[in-house]
Amino acid sequence: MENYNPSGTAGPLTGVRVIEWGSLVSAPFCGKALGELGADVIKIEPPGKGEEGRYRGPYPDNVPHPEKSGLFLFANLNKRGITLDVGTDSGRRILGQLLETADVLLENQSLSLVEETGLDYESLKGEYPRLVVISISPYGRTGPYRGYRGTDLTANAMSGLSFGTGHRHREPLTTPLHQASYLAGVGAAFATIIALLGRDMTGRGQSVDVAEAQVIGTLLTGYHLPTYIYRGVAGFRSGNRMRLGLFPNCVLPCRDGYICIDAPQMAQYQRFLDLLGDQEWMENPRYRDRRAMSDQYPEEAESLISPWFMERTKQEILEACLAHRIPCVPVYTFEETLGDPQLTSRDYFKEVSSDTAGTFRVPGPPYRLQKTAARLVRAAPSIGQHNQEILGRELGLGGDAMEKLRADQVI
Amino acid sequence: MTNEKTESNNLLPLSRYRVVDFGTAWAGPMAAQLLADLGAQVIKVESRARMDGLRLGRPIAGDDVAGGDRGLWPELQPVFHGINRNKLSVTLNLKTDEGLGLVRELLAGSDVALNNYSPGVLDRLGLGYEEMRALRPDIILVSMPALGETGPLREVLAYAPIIQALSGLMSVVGYSGDEPLVGELQAPWSDVVAAIHAALATVAALYHRNRTGQGQFIEVAQLEATTSMLGEAFLETQMTGMSPGPQGNYSAGGAPHNNYPCAEPDRWVAIAVTSEEEWQAFCGVLGNPAWTAGEMFATMAARLANLEELDAHVREWTRAHSSREITELLQGQGIAAMPVMNIEDQFLDPHLRERQAYLEVEHPHAGIEWVYGMPWLLGSTPGGMRSHAPLLGEHNEYVLTELLGIAAAEVTRLQESEVIY
Structure with missing residues (x-):
């Protein structure tokens, strides 16, 4: 395991303890971010099978295995893991002991499960007045849909982002690869620190309610509201082109894949036309009005520039556009991004080894803090990996007690 | 204010x-x-x-x-x-x-x-x-x-x-x-x-x-x-030797899992069925039509392997109803569903309104x-x-x-x- 922070400086959240009761993506990714920043994150999983993320791939050679899920291994870096059945009295009691030592409880369980187990903020605040309780859910913990079931797909549907994504003649497309959940996880990490700073002022914890649909619905699609109010446009799909922009702002095929061009400044567009060479259409006033080209006849406008791309490879296009300072780049596959010279020169991907799944490169933490560098010091835990260390050594449960918990399948 | x-x-x-x-x-x-x-x-x-x-x-x-x-x-x-x-x-x-x-x-x-x-x-x-x-x-x-x-x-x-x-x-x-x-x-x-x-x-x-x-x-x-935020895709690339391709609306976590057309023009509903119990409940909401009992859809693995046929059947049902109606029917049975909202829907939605x-x-x-x-x-x-x-x-x-x-x-x-x- 490569240490991302070789000088060993303390992270900014050193001394903060987080109990993560999370599954799949949103809460685990929030826990990962807090762990990178120095918090001691203890992950609780159901005994035996572990959490749901272990049952989503990808897996090495596509062979499912709960200790080899790429999704799980990535979203759970920098944590310790224990198993605990919080639905049993003894499991709930042990969780209570852990909460005594904790600053934050982080969960993305269903509302009904949280309420049944008494792990909602209202039930906890009397006994743990300094505890910050972070809940992440598809639609949020207040409002008429608070009990509704949801996934990343349905959260994207409510967020307004799906409606505009996709080809006009096809169904709307969700944001792929659990992106709503990851984004909510990062936002929840921000809100966690806000709540800790608030606690420094008031001496008390608080609840934090993060809805995946609302994070996107405000920060990403909220800007569509003025277009609706002032122009009456509620949204439409415009496929491979950004709507209401200046031509060219689109994704187009080239000889060996796709490119993306976004050149709003007139000077950029002029340099692009210079690169294309002396063609008659460029003089035509119909092809000088870039707003009309984007809004009214984009297919026609794209057909004029497409041949230049189709004759060239991604790499040729990148080199030509770099040389002429035109914002136009290849649409990289993930394999290409892994080998991208820009990211490579910045040592961005980090090697992580897991005993079960092998050694892989993962994206590093994107915040480069000069004095308190983010850490990548621990692979994702296997099921119950730190039961003895945390429950035995740190909480002081004896051998007999541990044995009984195991026999009762509490851990 | x-x-x-x-x-x-x-x-x-x-x-x-x-x-x-x-x-x-x-x-x-x-x-x-x-x-x-x-x-x-x-x-x-x-x-x-x-x-x-x-x-x-x-x-x-x-x-x-x-x-x-x-x-x-x-x-x-x-x-x-x-x-x-x-x-x-x-x-x-x-x-x-x-x-x-x-x-x-x-x-x-x-x-x-x-x-x-x-x-x-x-x-x-x-x-x-x-x-x-x-x-x-x-x-x-x-x-x-x-x-x-x-x-x-x-x-x-x-x-x-x-x-x-x-x-x-x-x-x-x-x-x-x-x-x-x-x-x-x-x-x-x-x-x-x-x-x-x-x-x-x-x-x-x-x-x-x-x-x-x-x-x-x-x-x-x-x-x-x-x-x-794309770690799972980089791991898939390394674990399987293949970069993931276009994802559509599909998920390895279950099927049906898509945005489906509704009775109103250009209106859609997101539906995500992620377990066997949810599938049974889903079939119940549809009135258990004969196709749901077919071999092609008998298990989650089978449904994931026959997505196009499955989606064609589901679309037939969703096209007869409004997105709100479908959402209420399915959520009533504990199945994840939500209208695919545009900014007008979001602005007027009682849930988002209550959450300011x-x-x-x-x-x-x-x-x-x-x-x-x-x-x-x-x-x-x-x-x-x-x-x-x-x-x-x-x-x-x-x-x-x-x-x-x-x-x-x-x-x-x-x-x-x-x-x-």
């Missing part, structure tokens, strides 16, 4: 901090907005010599005007009003030595400086981290370059779609089969992703500074922020308008809307006279010499 509760009993968790916001367009200004919403005093430094380009974006409130009419246009851009609410504006001309001197005075009394300039710009202004630290030893400087302050592509002028293309994300936004790639998400994804990461790093650094007295320099490259996803604000020139609300709801220190986005230079007097202690006559001279501009 609509949110009276916010005004009466809201303790603002960042009220102790002053932030100098050099941001332009989206990523930088939104990072500063996330801090301003929670009480930081954010001072936006701009000038007529170097205006935030978003002030001249579209649409504008009221009648559109011809390009080049700069009269009131900088005050009428509602998107700018969302991203810059709760901030103060001071217009200091950084092309003058005196303007730079005033910025230095401002930085000396500030906790955080935030920018999304291209690499090297701050250094050329003489405002690099070492220079800032000389003014204010514990300052936190946050830089948000597009692709990084170093590296062979550091000079590329990259907007959100360009960053999404380089991250790999764009390559999976599309349909399976022969459809041309979609690629584009209709929102500045990378800007927002970078803004949240930068805000997170900033408050983490403040938390650290409160305990140690130590400030620091933080770099958040927008490309790296976008890439940091959109807020009313009065702007001196635009009148009553709506901007997006808080993305996260904190129980006892929620923050919220305190003031409209600033007019250009609206707080010059406060910043120069009250904060920097400059005499009124001197302010007049600075205005006349276009230092305050």
